[in-house]
Amino acid sequence: MFCPKCGKETDASGKFCQWCGADIATMPVNPVVAPEEEEEAPDIGVYAGLGRRLIAFIVDIILILIFDLVAMTVLGLTRGIQNAYFFYVQHVPVDQLTNEGTMGALLGSIIASYGMLLIVIPWLYYAGFESSKSQATPGKLLTHIVVTDMLGNKPTFARVTLRHFAKFISALIIFIGFLMIGLTQKRQGLHDRISGSLVLL
Secondary structure (H helix, E strand, O other): OEOOOOOOEOOOOOOEOOOOOOEOOOOOOOOOOOOOOOOOOOOOOOEOOHHHHHHHHHHHHHHHHHHHHHHHHHHOOHHHHHHHHHHHOOOOOHHHOOOOOOHHHHHHHHHHHHHHHHHHHHHHHHHHHHOOOOOOOHHHHHOOOEEEEOOOOOOOHHHHHHHHHHHHHHHHOOOHHHHHHHOOOOOOOHHHHHHOEEEEO
């Protein structure tokens, strides 16, 4: 038996603990309560698999490219892209590419153009559509899937923003974060887990 006071194993035939001397005959023994097993969260719905989500991704990328082309025309972003090409590929001098003739002006036009096309527009596209009433981008609507929080509710703009930028982490680790969609029970990629999101049918 075990001593209720010091917890060490002692001779059950004796009256006193051989380690601490406690009177084990009269000392009440506190029953050991086994910890309750943590119940897994119930399934919210049918989780969308990798194939369906890949089709939605391809559709959305095509639409984002169309939005990029419109933005390039309306906002005059082609100048920054041209500057990057002429400076880094053709090695044209800085003073011939901008009115100011400075490296700061050149880098500013390049960063503004690529930042708008590669970061701002995709972010607003995904975060805007996925936090809307439909909870889905056009590509997801086409494949009949929606983005939710872990309880199946409409996600907030902040949550889907985190989800969008966490995709960069999923891509940086040689796309393992995306492959997790096909390997996890709830079909969550790394970016889904980071943002606490689900993609359901």
